[in-house]
Amino acid sequence: MTIVNYDPRLVKTKNPYPKGPNDWKRFFSFNTDAKVIGIQYIVTALFFLLIGGLLGMLIRGELITPPSDLFDPTVYNGLYTMHGTIMLFLFLFPILSGLTNLLVPPMIGAPDMAFPKLNALAFWLVPVFSIILLLSFFVPGGPASSGWWSYPPISIQNPLGKVLNGEMLWIIAISLSGISSIIGAVNFVTTIIRMRAPGMGFFKMPIFIWTVLAAQLLQLLGLPALTGGAIMLFFDLTFGTSFFRVEGGGDPVLFQHFFWFYSHPAVYVMVLPVFGIFSELFPVYSRKPLFGYKFVAVASFGITILSLVVWVHHMFYTGTPMWMRNLFMFTTMLIAVPTGVKVFAWIATLWGGNIRLSTPMLFCLGGLFNFIFGGITGVMLATVPVDIHVGNTYFVVAHFHYIIFNTIAFGIFAAIYHWFPKFTGKMFYEGLGKVHFALTFIGATLNWLPLHWAGLLGMPRRVASYDPEFAIWNVLASVGAFILGVASIPFILNMVSSWVRGKPAPPNPWKAIGLEWLLPSPPPHENFEEDIPTVLNEPYCYGLNKPFVEDEQFYIEKSLIKH
Amino acid sequence: MLTENQNLSLNHKPGHVKHDGHNMTGFIIFLCSESIIFFAFFVGYSVLKISAPVWYPAGINGIDIKMPLINTVILVSSSFVIYFAEKYLHKKNLWGFRIIWFITMIMGSYFVYGQYVEWSELTFSLQSGAFGGMFYLLTGFHGLHVITGILLMGLMLFRSFIPDNYKGGEMGVESVSLFWHFVDVIWIILFGLIYLWQ
Ligand code: HEM
Ligand SMILES: [Cu+2]
Numbered sequence: 001m002t003i004v005n006y007d008p009r010l011v012k013t014k015n016p017y018p019k020g021p022n023d024w025k026r027f028f029s030f031n032t033d034a035k036v037i038g039i040q041y042i043v044t045a046l047f048f049l050l051i052g053g054l055l056g057m058l059i060r061g062e063l064i065t066p067p068s069d070l071f072d073p074t075v076y077n078g079l080y081t082m083h084g085t086i087m088l089f090l091f092l093f094p095i096l097s098g099l100t101n102l103l104v105p106p107m108i109g110a111p112d113m114a115f116p117k118l119n120a121l122a123f124w125l126v127p128v129f130s131i132i133l134l135l136s137f138f139v140p141g142g143p144a145s146s147g148w149w150s151y152p153p154i155s156i157q158n159p160l161g162k163v164l165n166g167e168m169l170w171i172i173a174i175s176l177s178g179i180s181s182i183i184g185a186v187n188f189v190t191t192i193i194r195m196r197a198p199g200m201g202f203f204k205m206p207i208f209i210w211t212v213l214a215a216q217l218l219q220l221l222g223l224p225a226l227t228g229g230a231i232m233l234f235f236d237l238t239f240g241t242s243f244f245r246v247e248g249g250g251d252p253v254l255f256q257h258f259f260w261f262y263s264h265p266a267v268y269v270m271v272l273p274v275f276g277i278f279s280e281l282f283p284v285y286s287r288k289p290l291f292g293y294k295f296v297a298v299a300s301f302g303i304t305i306l307s308l309v310v311w312v313h314h315m316f317y318t319g320t321p322m323w324m325r326n327l328f329m330f331t332t333m334l335i336a337v338p339t340g341v342k343v344f345a346w347i348a349t350l351w352g353g354n355i356r357l358s359t360p361m362l363f364c365l366g367g368l369f370n371f372i373f374g375g376i377t378g379v380m381l382a383t384v385p386v387d388i389h390v391g392n393t394y395f396v397v398a399h400f401h402y403i404i405f406n407t408i409a410f411g412i413f414a415a416i417y418h419w420f421p422k423f424t425g426k427m428f429y430e431g432l433g434k435v436h437f438a439l440t441f442i443g444a445t446l447n448w449l450p451l452h453w454a455g456l457l458g459m460p461r462r463v464a465s466y467d468p469e470f471a472i473w474n475v476l477a478s479v480g481a482f483i484l485g486v487a488s489i490p491f492i493l494n495m496v497s498s499w500v501r502g503k504p505a506p507p508n509p510w511k512a513i514g515l516e517w518l519l520p521s522p523p524p525h526e527n528f529e530e531d532i533p534t535v536l537n538e539p540y541c542y543g544l545n546k547p548f549v550e551d552e553q554f555y556i557e558k559s560l561i562k563h
Numbered sequence: 564m565l566t567e568n569q570n571l572s573l574n575h576k577p578g579h580v581k582h583d584g585h586n587m588t589g590f591i592i593f594l595c596s597e598s599i600i601f602f603a604f605f606v607g608y609s610v611l612k613i614s615a616p617v618w619y620p621a622g623i624n625g626i627d628i629k630m631p632l633i634n635t636v637i638l639v640s641s642s643f644v645i646y647f648a649e650k651y652l653h654k655k656n657l658w659g660f661r662i663i664w665f666i667t668m669i670m671g672s673y674f675v676y677g678q679y680v681e682w683s684e685l686t687f688s689l690q691s692g693a694f695g696g697m698f699y700l701l702t703g704f705h706g707l708h709v710i711t712g713i714l715l716m717g718l719m720l721f722r723s724f725i726p727d728n729y730k731g732g733e734m735g736v737e738s739v740s741l742f743w744h745f746v747d748v749i750w751i752i753l754f755g756l757i758y759l760w761q
Pocket of ligand 2: 263264269310311313314
C-alpha cells in the first residue's frame with residue numbers, strides 16, 4: 001500500500017460551486033450539480049403536494065355531505081382527475097427523483113451524476129409539463145375528467161369537439177413527464193453501474209442504491225409501453241384514428257393493458273426507493289445491522305421482475321377471461337413473497353434494538369405499520385372473488401392511499417428529515433417535526449381507514465353524490481383530510497425556519513454509517529473530489545466493529561474541517 | 564477537531580471514479596428502452612389483428628409487397644455498408660469513411676423516398692379503421708427514426724471535417740451506427756408483421 005501524505009487544508013480548495021453562484025440564485029438556474037437539482041426537484045414537488053392537497057380537500061369538502069352540493073358533478077370529475085395526476089406525476093415522481101439525485105452520488109462516492117446536463121434537462125421539463133397540465137383548467141371544457149387512468153372511450157369523447165382540450169393537454173403533459181423520467185432513469189442506471197467507489201461491489205452497495213436501480217430499471221422497461229399507449233390515445237382523440245374505438249375495429253381494453261403494464265410497475269417505482277429508505281433508517285435508529293442484507297437487496301429485483309407480470313389484477317372486472325384472472329391472481333400473490341422478506345427483515349432489525357424515536361424514525365415506523373395494513377388489503381384485492389365485489393369502490397381508494405400516502409409519502413418525509421442536515425447544513429427543530437408526524441398520522445388514519453368500510457358496504461368511487469348510509473365514514477374521512485391540511489403548517493415552518501436560521505449541522509448528526517456521512521454538511525460540489533474512499537463493507541455494521549472504508553479516520557477528520 | 568500543524572495522512576492510494584466516457588452505456592440503455600415503444604405497438608398490432616373480424620378496410624384485401632421488399636433489401640444492406648464505414652474510421656482512413664458513410668446516408672434516403680412513394684399510392688388513410696391507423700403509425704414512427712438516423716449521420720459527416728475531431732475516439736460514429744442497426748432490426752420485425760403476415 002502506498003502512503004500518500006495529504007493534508008486537505010494545504011490543498012487549495014476549488015470554488016465549491018464552480019458552476020454557479022453559491023447562493024439561492026443557483027436554484028433558479030440551469031444548474032448541473034446533482035445536489036442543486038435534487039433540491040430543485042424536492043421543493044417543486046412539495047409545492048405541487050400543496051396544490052394536489054388543496055384539490056384533495058376540495059374533493060373531501062364535496063363528499064362531506066351525500067348530495068353533490070359544492071360542485072357540479074362535471075367539475076368534480078375534473079377535480080379528482082387532476083388531484084390524482086398532480087399527486088403522481090407532479091409530486092411523487094419528482095420528489096423521488098429529487099431524493100435520488102441528492103443521495104445516489106454521495107452514497108456511491110461519485111462526484112456527480114453520469115450526465116449532468118441531461119439531469120438538469122430532466123428537471124426543467126417538470127415545470128414545463130406542470131404548467132401545461134395546470135393550464136388545462138382554463139381551456140374550454142375544463143381539464144381532463146376521465147380519471148388518472150384516462151380510459152377510452154370516455155377519454156376520447158371530446159364533447160366540445162375542439163382540437164385544444166383538457167384531455168389533449170393531459171396527454172402532452174404525461175408524455176413530457178415520461179420523457180423526463182426516461183432521461184432520469186438512463187442517468188441513474190448509468191451512474192450506479194459505472195461510477196461506484198472502489199471496493200463497492202454490488203453486495204456492498206447501500207440498499208437504497210439497490211432499490212433505486214431496481215426501480216429505474218422498471219421505469220425503462222415499463223414507461224415506453226405507456227408512451228406507446230398515450231401516442232395512440234392522442235391519435236384517437238385528435239386525428240380520428242380507431243385504435244381504441246370499437247366503431248372502427250379498435251379495442252378499448254387494449255389501452256387498459258398498455259396503461260397498467262406501466263402503471264402497476266409505476267407503483268413499485270415509487271415504493272421501492274421507500275423500501276430503500278426504510279432499510280437505511282431502521283439500522284441507524286435502532287443501532288443494529290440490517291437483518292439479512294443480501295436477501296433484502298436481492299428481493300428488490302424479485303419485486304422488479306414480478307411486478308412486470310401482475311398488471312391484469314387491475315382488470316379483473318373488465319371482461320378478462322377466467323384463465324387470465326387466475327394466472328394474474330397467482331402472480332400478484334407471489335409478489336407478497338419478496339415484499340414479505342423485506343418486512344420481516346425490518347422487523348428483525350428493530351427487534352431488541354436500541355430504538356430512538358426521533359422524527360425520521362417515527363415516520364418510518366408509521367410508514368411500516370401502514371404498509372403492512374395496505375399490503376393486506378392488497379392481497380385481499382388480488383383475490384378475484386373479493387375484487388369483483390369491491391373493485392371500483394372506496395375500498396380500492398383506501399388500499400392505494402394506505403400505500404401511496406401512508407407508506408410512500410411517510411417514507412419520503414422520513415428521508416427529508418433524516419438527510420435534511422446533510423444537504424442543507426442545518427439541524428431541523430425536533431419538536432415541530434414530532435407535531436408534524438402526529439398530525440400526519442392522525443389525519444391520514446382518519447382519512448383512509450374509514451373509507452375501507454364505505455367501500456366494503458359498496459360505495460362506488462368517482463361520484464360526487466352518494467347514498468346517506470355512507471355519510472358517517474365520509475364525515476370522518478373529510479375531517480382527517482382537513483387535519484392533513486393543517487399538518488403541512490408545522491412542516492413548512494420547520495423546513496423554512498431551520499434552513500434559514502437552524503443550528504449548523506455536524507457531518508454526522510445521527511452517528512450513521514454511509515459514505516454520505518463521511519462528507520461535510522453540506523457536501524462540497526464534487527463530494528469526495530479527488531480522494532474517493534475504498535469501501536470495505538456494506539454500510540450496516542452497527543456494533544460489529546467492522547471497518548466501513550479504508551482509512552476511515554482520515555475521512556472523518558477531513559469532514560470536520562471548516563472551509 | 565484538528566489543530567493547525569497536525570498532519571493528516573492517507574494510508575492508501577485514493578480512488579478515482581471516471582467522470583465521463585459513459586455515453587455509450589447510457590445510449591445502449593436508452594435504445595433498449597426505446598425498443599419497448601415499438602414492442603408495445605407490435606403487440607397492439609397483433610392483438611387488434613387477431614381479434615378483428617375484418618382487418619383490412621373495405622375494398623382492400625392486402626397490401627402490395629414489391630416496393631417494401633426493395634426497401635427492405637436496401638435498408639438491410641445499408642447496415643453492412645455502415646459497418647465498413649466504421650472499419651475505415653478505425654483504420655484512420657478518413658476519406659474512405661466519409662464516402663462509405665455518405666453511401667449509407669443515400670441508401671437511408673432512398674428508403675424514406677420509397678416509403679413516401681408507397682404511402683402516396685395507397686388507397687386507405689390513417690382513419691381507415693384499426694388497420695389504417697396501425698399501418699401509418701408503425702411505418703410513420705419507424706420512418707421518423709430513419710430520418711433521425713440520416714440527420715445524425717449528416718452531423719457526424721460534418722464533424723469529420725473538423726480537424727482532430729476523432730482523436731479522442733469515435734463514440735459518436737459508433738452510437739449512430741448502433742442506432743442504424745437498431746432501426747434496421749425494428750424494420751425487419753415490422754416488415755414481417757405488416758407485409759408478410761397478411
Ligand atoms: C407496494 C405498493 C403498492 C402500491 C403503491 C399500490 C397501489 C395501488 C393503486 C394505485 C391501485 C389503484 C389503481 C386504481 O384503481 O386507480 C391499486 C390497486 C390494487 N392493488 Fe395495490 N398497491 C401496492 C401494493 C399492493 C399489493 C402488495 C397487492 C397485492 C398483493 C396489491 C394489489 C392490488 C390490487 C389487486 C388492486 C386492484 C384493485 C381494483 O382495481 O379493484 N397492491 N394499488
Ligand atoms: Cu397493481
